[in-house]
Amino acid sequence: MGDLLGVAVLGAGHMGADHIRRLDQVVSGARVAAVADPDAERAASAAAGLDGVSVHTDPVAALDAPGVAAVLIASPGPAHEEALLAAFARRLPVLCEKPMVPDSAGALRIVEAEAALGRRLAQIGFMRRYDVQYRRLKALLDGGGLGRPLMLHCTHRNVSSPAGFTSAMLINSSVSHEIDAARWLLGQELTAVTVLRPTPSSGAPEGLLDPQFVLFETERGALVDVEVFVNSGFGYQVRCEAVCEAGSARIGDEHTMVVTTRGGARKEVAQDYLVRFADAYDREVQAWVDATRRGEVTGPDVWDGYAASAVAEAGVRALRTGGRVAVDLAPRPDLYATASR
Numbered sequence: 516m517g518d519l520l521g522v523a524v525l526g527a528g529h530m531g532a533d534h535i536r537r538l539d540q541v542v543s544g545a546r547v548a549a550v551a552d553p554d555a556e557r558a559a560s561a562a563a564g565l566d567g568v569s570v571h572t573d574p575v576a577a578l579d580a581p582g583v584a585a586v587l588i589a590s591p592g593p594a595h596e597e598a599l600l601a602a603f604a605r606r607l608p609v610l611c612e613k614p615m616v617p618d619s620a621g622a623l624r625i626v627e628a629e630a631a632l633g634r635r636l637a638q639i640g641f642m643r644r645y646d647v648q649y650r651r652l653k654a655l656l657d658g659g660g661l662g663r664p665l666m667l668h669c670t671h672r673n674v675s676s677p678a679g680f681t682s683a684m685l686i687n688s689s690v691s692h693e694i695d696a697a698r699w700l701l702g703q704e705l706t707a708v709t710v711l712r713p714t715p716s717s718g719a720p721e722g723l724l725d726p727q728f729v730l731f732e733t734e735r736g737a738l739v740d741v742e743v744f745v746n747s748g749f750g751y752q753v754r755c756e757a758v759c760e761a762g763s764a765r766i767g768d769e770h771t772m773v774v775t776t777r778g779g780a781r782k783e784v785a786q787d788y789l790v791r792f793a794d795a796y797d798r799e800v801q802a803w804v805d806a807t808r809r810g811e812v813t814g815p816d817v818w819d820g821y822a823a824s825a826v827a828e829a830g831v832r833a834l835r836t837g838g839r840v841a842v843d844l845a846p847r848p849d850l851y852a853t854a855s856r
Contacts, residue, residue: 615820662760
């Protein structure tokens with residue numbers, strides 16, 4: 516056990532519990548050393564059956580627990596800034612789920628704090644960069660065979676939205692993945708946002724503006740559109756089509772199982788992001804563990820986390836005003852001059 520990377524997992528909810536299972540049963544080279552959640556019973560339940568794990572209600576106490584050498588943050592977004600700064604103060608490498616910090620001002624404070632250290636410590640959990648289909652599309656675009664990208668058409672559908680889900684969260688929670696994926700696939704910053712609001716679906720909770728149509732502009736003139744529909748009622752679907760000067764490429768159509776029985780066949784539709792992107796999460800966490808054990812930090816960085824928060828913030832303003840809103844990004848520190856693109 517001493518040769519394994521001891522990880523403190525902060526947050527034992529839906530995402531955190533899945534990461535605890537992943538670290539224990541799927542990923543090699545790591546173990547869960549501590550679990551923290553404000554709900555003591557939930558933390559204890561997530562850690563049940565694991566040897567040598569301490570359980571905490573205070574995340575800082577978990578960082579100081581014996582055997583902790585790295586941190587995985589899966590708590591709600593508003594708790595991320597404090598946890599990241601505490602990890603930085605202890606020079607602990609971090610994998611932080613998105614959003615890095617929900618508001619752009621707080622996210623910029625994280626960028627500045629890590630830059631002041633003069634070295635990277637944090638990887639941000641934009642797991643689509645580890646999905647096989649997204650990686651193939653990225654390689655195809657980078658190879659240049661399809662010519663200059665002109666447009667990305669994206670679809671993001673959920674079965675239903677959880678209790679308390681707001682109209683703004685369609686952008687700053689759901690579409691935040693498309694924001695990062697677009698920046699990464701195109702190698703460009705997003706510079707402006709417009710949000711169109713069709714008549715809400717009859718399946719949406721009262722007062723929720725669902726679906727939405729989000730249009731992003733990029734620094735080199737490409738356009739990215741996202742249909743986000745979080746109460747589709749039938750499944751979790753994520754698609755992306757790149758339209759370029761010499762061709763197009765689409766992913767997300769056939770990520771499914773076809774079941775054939777007497778009298779016919781049917782396609783299974785994933786009902787949850789943990790099902791659709793299970794392999795991507797596995798690859799992401801394994802890559803983080805491997806890099807951390809080598810003393811390196813790879814993957815999306817805190818600038819990527821800040822940019823996603825800033826673009827989403829502009830998107831929420833566009834939703835509320837009904838107009839086009841420019842994205843205001845701070846100057847990029849030298850440490851992130853070659854952000855992971």
